[in-house]
Amino acid sequence: MTGPDSTVDFPDPLALRRDPLPLRGRTALVTGASRRDGIGCAIARRLVAYGASVYLHHHVPHDADQPWGADPEGAEGVAARVRQARADPAARVVHGPADLSAPEAPAELIGAAAEALGGRLDILVANHALSGCDGTLDAVDAAMLDAHWAVDTRSVVLLVQAYARLRAALAARTPGGRVVMMTSGQDHGGGMPEEIAYGLAKGALASATRSLATTLADLAVTVNTVNPGPVDTGYLTGAAYERVAALFPAGRWGMPDEPARLIAWLATDEAEWITGQVIDSEGGFRR
Numbered sequence: 001m002t003g004p005d006s007t008v009d010f011p012d013p014l015a016l017r018r019d020p021l022p023l024r025g026r027t028a029l030v031t032g033a034s035r036r037d038g039i040g041c042a043i044a045r046r047l048v049a050y051g052a053s054v055y056l057h058h059h060v061p062h063d064a065d066q067p068w069g070a071d072p073e074g075a076e077g078v079a080a081r082v083r084q085a086r087a088d089p090a091a092r093v094v095h096g097p098a099d100l101s102a103p104e105a106p107a108e109l110i111g112a113a114a115e116a117l118g119g120r121l122d123i124l125v126a127n128h129a130l131s132g133c134d135g136t137l138d139a140v141d142a143a144m145l146d147a148h149w150a151v152d153t154r155s156v157v158l159l160v161q162a163y164a165r166l167r168a169a170l171a172a173r174t175p176g177g178r179v180v181m182m183t184s185g186q187d188h189g190g191g192m193p194e195e196i197a198y199g200l201a202k203g204a205l206a207s208a209t210r211s212l213a214t215t216l217a218d219l220a221v222t223v224n225t226v227n228p229g230p231v232d233t234g235y236l237t238g239a240a241y242e243r244v245a246a247l248f249p250a251g252r253w254g255m256p257d258e259p260a261r262l263i264a265w266l267a268t269d270e271a272e273w274i275t276g277q278v279i280d281s282e283g284g285f286r287r
Helices: 039-049 060-064 074-083 105-116 142-169 196-219 238-245 257-266
Strands: 027-030 053-058 093-097 123-126 177-182 221-227 278-280
Touching: 027 039, 027 105, 039 053, 039 074, 039 123, 039 257, 053 074, 053 105, 074 093, 093 105, 105 142, 123 142, 142 177, 142 196, 142 221, 177 196, 177 257, 196 221, 221 257
Parallel strands: 027 053, 027 123, 053 093, 123 177, 177 221, 221 278
Antiparallel strands: none
């Protein structure tokens, strides 16, 4: 420690060396992990590569209704892809469904994940989102606004609430508490005028990040939000895909593992002094 009567406390040189499995023994819930090409799957792969046990949440009907469709190998195919990256043979990879638009679903999901992973949950990554059902200011209506609020905002806050209650029930400041939420850069450039409902819902999470971080600080939990920028998860092709690629200095889209690397690092002890931040991971994307 430092102060008027102290000297700088330098870490022991051995403490500066990186643990190859910095999340060994820890547990994580990753929501929105229903496609092998998605960010959720990439996040889970990074977490298990760092030694964590992971519960994968999925809601296959959502993807089935989208142009890209549900993963042909289903939820078990996603779990198998995650297991391939597992570094600790003792780590578990399990999965389960939940429709997070239901008010009671977030708390039930936290309970199911904790039970499946041995009774506790260290890391919460709220990656899920509602796609479609949106429009411009002229086109948006109450149903669109309500749908995005329920999935993109309300369910995330209720997940964090249930997670905090679970941590508090442990009656100890156990290390490694992490919450990571996801936003979409709606506060940059020209915003998201074609997706008013989605932009509003995700913007609310960005705005709530610092408040949630302050609230969970007494539980030794950090709370951060990541904006991954445009990521190639197979939802855009052709000329539109190339136009977006040209907006990156590198001339290519971000790939799912790129935000996953940041999120996995935020889950480690190296990031224990970072909280209340909205962090961009979008490769210099030019709007």
